[in-house]
Amino acid sequence: MNTKTFLITGGAGFIGSAVVRELIQNSAHRVVNVDKLTYAGNLESLASVEGNERYTFVQADICDAHAMQQLFEQHQPDVVMHLAAESHVDRSIDGPAEFIQTNVVGTAVLLEAARGYWNSLEGERRDAFRFHHISTDEVYGDLGAPEALVNGESKRASSDHSPLTTHHSLFTEETPYAPSSPYSASKASSDHLVRAWQRTYGLPTLITNCSNNYGPYHFPEKLIPLMILNALAGKPLPVYGNGQQIRDWLYVEDHARALIKVATEGEIGATYNIGGHNEKANLTVVETLCDLLQELVPQEHSYRELITFVTDRPGHDVRYAIDASKIERELGWTPEETFETGLRKTVQWYLTNETWWKRVQDGSYQGQRLGSIS
Ligand code: NAD
Numbered sequence: 001m002n003t004k005t006f007l008i009t010g011g012a013g014f015i016g017s018a019v020v021r022e023l024i025q026n027s028a029h030r031v032v033n034v035d036k037l038t039y040a041g042n043l044e045s046l047a048s049v050e051g052n053e054r055y056t057f058v059q060a061d062i063c064d065a066h067a068m069q070q071l072f073e074q075h076q077p078d079v080v081m082h083l084a085a086e087s088h089v090d091r092s093i094d095g096p097a098e099f100i101q102t103n104v105v106g107t108a109v110l111l112e113a114a115r116g117y118w119n120s121l122e123g124e125r126r127d128a129f130r131f132h133h134i135s136t137d138e139v140y141g142d143l144g145a146p147e148a149l150v151n152g153e154s155k156r157a158s159s160d161h162s163p164l165t166t167h168h169s170l171f172t173e174e175t176p177y178a179p180s181s182p183y184s185a186s187k188a189s190s191d192h193l194v195r196a197w198q199r200t201y202g203l204p205t206l207i208t209n210c211s212n213n214y215g216p217y218h219f220p221e222k223l224i225p226l227m228i229l230n231a232l233a234g235k236p237l238p239v240y241g242n243g244q245q246i247r248d249w250l251y252v253e254d255h256a257r258a259l260i261k262v263a264t265e266g267e268i269g270a271t272y273n274i275g276g277h278n279e280k281a282n283l284t285v286v287e288t289l290c291d292l293l294q295e296l297v298p299q300e301h302s303y304r305e306l307i308t309f310v311t312d313r314p315g316h317d318v319r320y321a322i323d324a325s326k327i328e329r330e331l332g333w334t335p336e337e338t339f340e341t342g343l344r345k346t347v348q349w350y351l352t353n354e355t356w357w358k359r360v361q362d363g364s365y366q367g368q369r370l371g372s373i374s
Contacts, residue, residue, distance in 0.1 A: 004128075005030045006263070007077035009062055009110065010084030012041035014218050015134070018256040019081060024049040027260070032075045035084065036061045043366040044356060045217040062106035068113035078125070079263050080114055082107065083134045085190075088221055089183045093314060096182035103186035104193070107133070111197045118203060131194070132206045132263040137248070137273065139188040139209060140171040141178030142317035145244070170323035171209070173271045180315045198269050206266040208259060210274040211322045215252030215342065216349040220357055223282065224343075227289050228350045229357060231303045237290075241312030243283025246319040250276035251342035254335040261331050272331070275322025278339040283307075292347050 006023055010016040011033030023031050025048070035041045037059055049055045056075070060067040062084050084106065086092065086099045114131050121129060177192075179185040191207055198205040218225040227237050258274045266272060280288075290303035327333050337345070350357060359365040 003028050003030065004078035004264075005032065005075060007032045007034065007071070007075060007080045009034050009080070009082045010041070011035055011057075012037055012043055012046065013083060013087070014040070014045075014215075014222075015213055015252055015255060015259075016081075016083040017042075017045040017217055018215070018252045019083070019259055020046060020055070021049055022253065022256040022260060024052050024055050028054075030054045030056075032056045032058060032071070032077065034058045034060050034062070034071060037366075038086070040087065040219050042217070042219075042360065044359065062110050063101060065109050065113065068110055069116060072113050072117035077117075078128060078130070080110070080131045081134065081259060081263055082110055082132065085187070087183070089138075089181050090221075090313065092181055092183035092186070096186075099182050099186040100189075103183075104189045107190035107193055111193060111203065115197065115201055115203050130204050130206060130263055130266075130268075131197075132208070132259070132266070133190065133194040134259060135187050135191050135207055135209045136184065137171050137209050137211045137275065137320050137322050138181070138184035138317070139177050139179050139191055140175045140320070141180055141184075143169055143171070143319040143321060145318050170321045171273060172323045173209075173273055173326055180317050195269075204268045206262055206268065207271045208262050208274050208327075209271065209322075210255055210258075211248035211250050211276065211320060213250055213252045213255050215346050216353070217356070218252070218346075220360060223285065224289065224346060225350065225357070227286050228293070228347055229361070231290060231293050231306055232297065232350075235306065236308040237286055237303075237306045238308050238310045239283055239286055240310060240316060243286070243309065244281045244318070245316060246279050246281050246321065247285075248275045248321045249278040249280060249285070249339055249342075250274065250335060251337035251345070254337055254342075257336075258327060258333045261333050262327070265331055267330075272327040273322045273324055274327055274333075275324040276335045276337075276339070276342075277324070279319075279321050280339065288343060289347065292344060296347060296351060 011020045012035040023029050085103045092099045118129050177188045179188040194205050197203045214224045220226050220229050262272050293303050
């Protein structure tokens, strides 16, 4: 395989660090990880690749046009995988400005830096350059409540392609954008910018829209790690509304493998939806976690007794579900983990990596404390 240089933005985050680990551990490619190290960035998630000679870390803000231009000139990447973003919906409701700054303005700055650099390339290197923008299924909005839930699972076949107006529908690459939260609106905006740069300037871009990820190194403000750690601490497990919001869950390492496939084999200008065919109601996810913990860390009272229903999030979408048939058909990607195997691996990871999450919880992890590194 041709050895390439990958510029990964947001590589110290949850999904970005999985992409960096996958590239360093399972390919011969070089990785330049550019990350601002916000509260969500944690270099301790990259301890396993830190000393590798094919890995470089640069602390920088994607909104800094000069820094981005320098980065491209210095590292001469073949592929950009853009994951840097503000990613937590609740934070976007409390303070949308940062989301617009990083997700919209930051993406525009990065696109301009990439375009300037790409224009300076010639021949094969110019033809082979790719800009891969990583986005979310939340840009498509809300699919509404399904007609029936069986054991907290939406009743539909993964091959069901019925139109959007029915409750059995899935998001396809053609589904119109209808974002609900400041987070999803900012991601939708960034997707539009990427498409415009491809149409207008011919920049060779790709976009992926993925469903909810879970797995190791997940910041404990998100549903699954929050529930695991609260349960272990005997704290309440707060479930929004009636807990019947449905998300389509994908193990983070399956997402990382899909992203690398798209970045290296995807068609220029194309969008690929990525999902795990794992539609689950939030309450079912929490109950499953409680039962797994009961098996792995038994205690007298069921962890389920800790479940507490709290006031729903404003504008909370009821259901997201992905039709991932295009990436499966065209690029031959399928997830390796089922929800059951992935969730078990995740719980076991949190049980054996107490140092990582304790340092995240008490704020002593390698994050903003670092000075500028290049
Ligand atoms: P995350 O919040 O864990 O990580 C984001 C990373 O970006 C952090 O390391 C942070 O320090 C960095 N960052 C933030 N602002 C920056 C800036 N201005 N300059 C440079 N770096 C900056 O997010 P995640 O869950 O890993 O998500 C990564 C991407 O995947 C995001 O674009 C998100 O929208 C998308 N996505 C996430 C999910 C999910 O379930 N988590 C699903 C689909 C798509």
